[in-house]
Amino acid sequence: MRPMTDGPQMARIDPKGTRLKYRMERLMLTPLFRFSLRVVLPFTLAAGSVGLWFSSDSNREAFGAMVNDVRATIESRPEFQVNLMAVDGASDVVAAAVREELSITFPISSFDLNLEELQDTIASLDPVKQAEVRIRQGGVLHVDITERRPSVLWRGQDGLQLLDAKGILVGPAAARAQYAQLPVIAGEGAEDAVAEALRLYAVTGPIRSRLRGFERMSARRWDVVLDRDQRIMLPDTGAVQALERIIAMDQAVDMLSRDLTVVDLRLPRRPTIRMSQNATQEMWRIKAIEAGGVQKQ
Numbered sequence: 001m002r003p004m005t006d007g008p009q010m011a012r013i014d015p016k017g018t019r020l021k022y023r024m025e026r027l028m029l030t031p032l033f034r035f036s037l038r039v040v041l042p043f044t045l046a047a048g049s050v051g052l053w054f055s056s057d058s059n060r061e062a063f064g065a066m067v068n069d070v071r072a073t074i075e076s077r078p079e080f081q082v083n084l085m086a087v088d089g090a091s092d093v094v095a096a097a098v099r100e101e102l103s104i105t106f107p108i109s110s111f112d113l114n115l116e117e118l119q120d121t122i123a124s125l126d127p128v129k130q131a132e133v134r135i136r137q138g139g140v141l142h143v144d145i146t147e148r149r150p151s152v153l154w155r156g157q158d159g160l161q162l163l164d165a166k167g168i169l170v171g172p173a174a175a176r177a178q179y180a181q182l183p184v185i186a187g188e189g190a191e192d193a194v195a196e197a198l199r200l201y202a203v204t205g206p207i208r209s210r211l212r213g214f215e216r217m218s219a220r221r222w223d224v225v226l227d228r229d230q231r232i233m234l235p236d237t238g239a240v241q242a243l244e245r246i247i248a249m250d251q252a253v254d255m256l257s258r259d260l261t262v263v264d265l266r267l268p269r270r271p272t273i274r275m276s277q278n279a280t281q282e283m284w285r286i287k288a289i290e291a292g293g294v295q296k297q
Contacts, residue, residue, distance in 0.1 A: 083107045083139040090145040094127045110135050126169045155186040167194040189219030199240050206247050233264045
């Protein structure tokens, strides 16, 4: 046999590759390189192509017009149309105020309604304590309202106003007779002390038929105003207890039925009363008689 010798023929069948091929194979074994080649490079080319296409003003305008047309087509579909509004939990007056405040022209696409903004607008109305707005099936804008319940009548600079138990404005009151069951408050800072006024009103049962209201004095204490121009001046603190004591005294000796103008309880240890002018003159006349200064007629 012919001996094998090193020469050109052996070089041609040598399986050893080139240095570049070796490096490429090593790179392909690297996960980061494979990820860059399969994902990053195609994404970069695609993003560059899109960016190049959008760099033209005409292309951008055409794309925006297409998007608007598609959106308008979807929004105008019947299933997305709102045709009417229903207001629940509100009186006729409040419901009318809600409709007027929103001023929505139906039909309207549900995409054009900002429910959160509508809810905030309704909740900003004085008579509304809480509001919930949602779109019901059938294209109905449903407004569920919880109204504030008036607790007192506040006689302020703008006339009679209705306040709730927290002193929050409910709305105007047309006439006192319409809310005869509510107490009347007035005076400086009266709207800020509604809770205390309600506590006072709760204990006035025996004299409620004579009660005209509560007047806040110097924004720190209350006067109870009765008919016949009588007034009970309550202290800064312990007003409810002081009023309870004077009512108990009245039930015992009919004190408030006498010819008095003021019962001053501002000093709990030294309550005083003020009589009317006629009663004062009569008292002095009786004392003079008792002293022998005037002959009894």
